[in-house]
Amino acid sequence: MRLTARELNRATLARQLLLGRQALDVAEAVRRLVAVQAQHAASPYLALWNRVAGFDPADLDAAFANRKxxxxxxxxxxxxxxxAEDYPHFHEAMQPSLRAARLGDRxxxxxxxxxxxxxxxIGELLGFAAEPxxxxxxxxxxxxRLGVPPKGVWWAVRSYAPLLHAVTGGPWSFGERPAYIAAGIPPTVGEAADQALRTLVLRYLEAYGPASVADVAQFALVTRSRVRGALNDLAGGLERLTGPDGTELFDLPGAPRPAADTPAPPRLLPMWDNVLLAYADRSRVIPPGYRKLVTRVNGDVLPTLLVDGQVAGVWRRxxxxIETTAFHPLPRETWDELADEARALMALLADREPEVYRRYKHWWSALPGAEVRILAD
Incomplete structure (x- = not known):
């Protein structure tokens, strides 16, 4: 079966809860999304606000505090x-990548x-980290313990040891100075990594499929050879499809794939939203001409306008x-819907961090814009 680009887009939006906000517990929403990029402390909150009906940030505070x-x-x-139930499998699956990226570094x-x-x-360190x-x-x-300059050792170990970030407070549960706490699982050196990767691949397809080998490898940053091995092991339970460019895609039988003409409401996505980073071929959600505008040279991924399921511009507080920069003209009804989203977003930010992402304002100095509007109360 050959899928069109628009069908792939709608499949992604459906599974990423972007065709309509869902009435979900925040922990269940995170499980449905598989993983939420948390490089900036605010981003998981804004990601869930875009996806969960009646989202209350206090619910995510509580989920972090009680480690759900x-x-x-x-x-x-x-x-x-x-x-929390996904963490041990994902941590194990990532061990080869995490270790290689750190233990071979100068x-x-x-x-x-x-x-x-x-x-x-590691074992003794985890005991020390029984508290934050x-x-x-x-x-x-x-x-x-070692009598050597510790900076490089800690930089490596904190990436691959089973350590969590401990809640430190602030508007988004985690402040700029992190604290670490043992995850409560034993350290590993990758003995079960391939089995765990199969779990991760299935979870990825559930939340992002249909997808190619390259897509899965990009999402997790694991080698394509490991992904191929996992997909081969899972082949009997997967559906094989063909993408618009002829690429082989994999999916779970019966997984949602809405019609290409399914309406998609506009959204104000946070920085580093996973839907923008989950594929090797990002044209599914980012028009190729806009990719370098929203993904900057140092890897920063700007807060974006999602219109009809595709990136159409950026926003900032x-x-x-909310200042919105559209890269192409948008119809009046779309601006009206974006204004509604902006009002709701400002209400969310007002009690937390009204000028969220302000440290990234330098990226706006050279952005092209077909339309720039400030959406306010």
């Missing part, structure tokens, strides 16, 4: 919020200790309201 949702270094070797190897030395440290510990506390502990 946890934050850790996982997919693409960056911070994600995931359902920042670690220049310390003079070996990977085996670092591994031998700061970066400074972790580095002082490592220096006392300014003193007067």
């Amino acid at each position: 949702v946890v934050k850790a270094t996982l997919l693409r070797i960056t911070l994600h919020a995931v359902h 920042r670690f190897t220049s310390s003079g200790i070996t990977a085996a030395d670092a591994d031998g440290l 510990r700061s970066n400074a506390e972790m580095m002082a502990w490592i220096e006392a 300014v003193e007067e309201g």
